[in-house]
Amino acid sequence: MIATENLPRQAGTTLTLEEIARLADVSRSTVSRVINDDPNVRPATRERIWQIIKAHDYYPNPAARALAERRSRVIGLVIPQALNAIFADPYFPSLIQSCAAACDERGYYLMLSLVLRQSDDTFRWLIRARHMDGLIVASALTEDVFVTRLLDERFPFVLIGRRSERPDIPTIDADNEHGAYLAAQHLVQLGYTRIATITGPLNMVAALDRRDGFLCGLQAMGIETPAAYIQEGDWSEWSARQGMERLLQATPRPEAVFVASDNMALGALKAIQAAGLRTPEDIAVVGFDDIPAAATTDPPLTTVHQPIEQLGHLAAATLIDLLEMAPASADGAHAQHIVLPTELIVRMSCGQALRPSATQRAAARNLSDEGGVKYRSLISAALTG
Amino acid sequence: MIATENLPRQAGTTLTLEEIARLADVSRSTVSRVINDDPNVRPATRERIWQIIKAHDYYPNPAARALAERRSRVIGLVIPQALNAIFADPYFPSLIQSCAAACDERGYYLMLSLVLRQSDDTFRWLIRARHMDGLIVASALTEDVFVTRLLDERFPFVLIGRRSERPDIPTIDADNEHGAYLAAQHLVQLGYTRIATITGPLNMVAALDRRDGFLCGLQAMGIETPAAYIQEGDWSEWSARQGMERLLQATPRPEAVFVASDNMALGALKAIQAAGLRTPEDIAVVGFDDIPAAATTDPPLTTVHQPIEQLGHLAAATLIDLLEMAPASADGAHAQHIVLPTELIVRMSCGQALRPSATQRAAARNLSDEGGVKYRSLISAALTG
DNA sequence: ATAGCCGTTGGGAGCGCTCCCATTTGTTGG
DNA sequence: CCAACAAATGGGAGCGCTCCCAACGGCTAT
Numbered sequence A, B: 001m002i003a004t005e006n007l008p009r010q011a012g013t014t015l016t017l018e019e020i021a022r023l024a025d026v027s028r029s030t031v032s033r034v035i036n037d038d039p040n041v042r043p044a045t046r047e048r049i050w051q052i053i054k055a056h057d058y059y060p061n062p063a064a065r066a067l068a069e070r071r072s073r074v075i076g077l078v079i080p081q082a083l084n085a086i087f088a089d090p091y092f093p094s095l096i097q098s099c100a101a102a103c104d105e106r107g108y109y110l111m112l113s114l115v116l117r118q119s120d121d122t123f124r125w126l127i128r129a130r131h132m133d134g135l136i137v138a139s140a141l142t143e144d145v146f147v148t149r150l151l152d153e154r155f156p157f158v159l160i161g162r163r164s165e166r167p168d169i170p171t172i173d174a175d176n177e178h179g180a181y182l183a184a185q186h187l188v189q190l191g192y193t194r195i196a197t198i199t200g201p202l203n204m205v206a207a208l209d210r211r212d213g214f215l216c217g218l219q220a221m222g223i224e225t226p227a228a229y230i231q232e233g234d235w236s237e238w239s240a241r242q243g244m245e246r247l248l249q250a251t252p253r254p255e256a257v258f259v260a261s262d263n264m265a266l267g268a269l270k271a272i273q274a275a276g277l278r279t280p281e282d283i284a285v286v287g288f289d290d291i292p293a294a295a296t297t298d299p300p301l302t303t304v305h306q307p308i309e310q311l312g313h314l315a316a317a318t319l320i321d322l323l324e325m326a327p328a329s330a331d332g333a334h335a336q337h338i339v340l341p342t343e344l345i346v347r348m349s350c351g352q353a354l355r356p357s358a359t360q361r362a363a364a365r366n367l368s369d370e371g372g373v374k375y376r377s378l379i380s381a382a383l384t385g
Numbered sequence C: 001a002t003a004g005c006c007g008t009t010g011g012g013a014g015c016g017c018t019c020c021c022a023t024t025t026g027t028t029g030g
Numbered sequence D: 001c002c003a004a005c006a007a008a009t010g011g012g013a014g015c016g017c018t019c020c021c022a023a024c025g026g027c028t029a030t
Helices: A017-024 A028-035 A043-055 A062-069 A091-105 A120-128 A145-152 A176-189 A205-220 A237-249 A262-274 A292-296 A308-324 A356-367 A370-384 B017-024 B028-035 B043-055 B062-069 B091-106 B120-128 B145-152 B176-189 B205-220 B237-249 B262-274 B292-296 B308-324 B356-367 B370-384
Strands: A074-078 A109-113 A134-137 A157-160 A171-174 A195-199 A230-232 A256-259 A284-286 A303-305 A337-340 A343-345 B074-078 B109-113 B134-137 B157-160 B171-174 B195-199 B230-232 B256-259 B284-286 B303-305 B337-340 B343-345
Touching: A017 A028, A017 A043, A028 A043, A062 B062, A074 A091, A074 A308, A091 A109, A091 A308, A091 B091, A091 B109, A109 B091, A109 B109, A120 A145, A134 A145, A134 A308, A145 A157, A157 A308, A171 A176, A171 A308, A176 A195, A176 A205, A176 A256, A176 A284, A176 A303, A176 A343, A195 A205, A195 A237, A230 A237, A237 A256, A237 A262, A237 B292, A256 A262, A262 A284, A262 A292, A262 B292, A292 B237, A292 B262, A308 A337, B017 B028, B017 B043, B028 B043, B074 B091, B074 B308, B091 B109, B091 B308, B120 B145, B134 B145, B134 B308, B157 B308, B171 B176, B171 B308, B176 B195, B176 B205, B176 B256, B176 B284, B176 B303, B176 B343, B195 B205, B195 B237, B230 B237, B237 B256, B237 B262, B256 B262, B262 B284, B262 B292, B308 B337
Parallel strands: A074 A109, A074 A134, A134 A157, A157 A171, A171 A337, A195 A230, A195 A256, A256 A284, B074 B109, B074 B134, B134 B157, B157 B171, B171 B337, B195 B230, B195 B256, B256 B284
Antiparallel strands: A303 A343, B303 B343
């Protein structure tokens, strides 16, 4: 017998459902059932059809599926900001990567939508074209017309990195406020009283949250913050360097500074060094993010860890859940609001050499997966609660 | 008259071609012609139909189009590597961003394919499913089964960041070899004779190119390189730090080091500092990439600039050109091989304080767009040549 | 006036799936 | 042994486009 169906397939050729059906001597419908895991197929038939599908390396045409099913299994990741400086931070790359991984797991595709020009057209195109089933919006801006538009159009989306003011918008965020609060508390406990901060750009939610959490922490410990001790940066190293230079000229000079991102903390450290001062002896520094570079600065940077990977993963998973829910329940007004815990990682830049136990623990959590497990349990608590 | 067609459209509803046709009192075909810029439509009719399309915010259904046209206008960016450490470098983020921008310009979508598990399945799925019209493969590995597979399947793709050994594979790359050559030449001209290098992982093409270009440059200037002066890193800061520590123990100690990436150069600088030595007085350092951080290290890092943005942009543009060419000519054996020039940026880390003119020029090129223009003309030369 | 032609327009067929309903087959109880 | 039902299967009708070919008008050339 000549096994024609086992010959190497023609390069660049793809079979159709119908052709597979003919080879298996069944109908289109039955093959479709096998592919979509419909239980109403006799096991023997199912097995035979799978063999043929594999032998011919058949994949259903995504466009045809999308047309018939009215969904594309594509979700978009929207980063609607001026992007020039964005990629200096490892935040977005990590986010992209983790979203992609989560999509992969669920059989979805991830499409990138770096909204370069905030034009009306771009939004329309993104939403109305319906190439994507839903969007992950990494919008950190406090005011964003895009969100309003999505709501108007009833387009499915989740918001990432941003508290939501509305109960009907699903939101995934790290607990920036609490992380910053912890940083404040830590500095006060170490005995510092003149404590300053370099914030992110204050039109972004994360920057506000971190500033507020920090000031709130100081206040709770009975520390006042003069206006001169609050400098606004823009996440860039350079802006923080300049902010730090201004802080160094303040009288009295602050003893400690909370910098709203590790990337900016790098700039702050350089400004301190350039001024001939030392960290932490002359001025203590605490960062935020726990980027890899934070562990290798001189001195190693005390910082607040935020679980970026889990943020992305959870955002994608939540969106896909939303999409696969019955439309009726998807309309429901009670969307999920997930807040992932942040954690203070104590290293050397805050003058904490005295407490080896804390430092060791910080080192350990960079190696082990312990942190992940902890988050996961907290997340599930949030989901069921 | 009640202008029903000017009422706000129903949320979440999308019209079809047919419905637009009915509103305009023409046929399906005519509307399709308008959308696809077919010249055979009377100007008056065309204008009237456009009005209606805009008034209703109509966009053609991408799935239906893809099914009928047999192409999706989606291209994929494949990054087939262990991704854990990848995003420490700003290389990939810049690449992603520039590819996305180029796609945007041409009306294409960019789909991200971070190939996490190098399984056979993933490749099959990527190629055979034909969700994408073509791929940009950012494969820096010297050996890559994926490329072979793409060729077998006659799947359109361009290779990025890699010399191609085959004339039939379109390739976009920066001139790593020449950049490294320039670095070597520069160090020798400054009077150094004991010159070492920390390479990238040698299973990657870019790492090999930079090493070879560098050694070739030294050789051309009559300098020998002992084996102990060549340390292999893995692009991570940490690996370079360790490599540098080994170099510092070599006897005689090298006077200058070429580090194959700026990110690694950061680690090297730290190792030098930790050993109580100074840059460039005790040991000069030259990096590669010209990442933003290179300008703010202490001392500012002399490095080789590579035009990452243009790499991504050109890769996407080349692929799209390829896809839109007539299939006959696309088969042609003469694919484009574009090599973008690299440029030495002289700062302070190589002991070059004596030549202010060069330093000024380096600073200028970070601010102005001058560099971009120069590349562009070189590129077009490459294209027409 | 009539054939011939070009600039326009309309409608059928089909892209490769899913979904629904009708039909066939297999299984059980009276 | 046949009705009654469930399990398994087949085929029609779309999904919303593009592409092709036929048809239509108005025009010039004969």
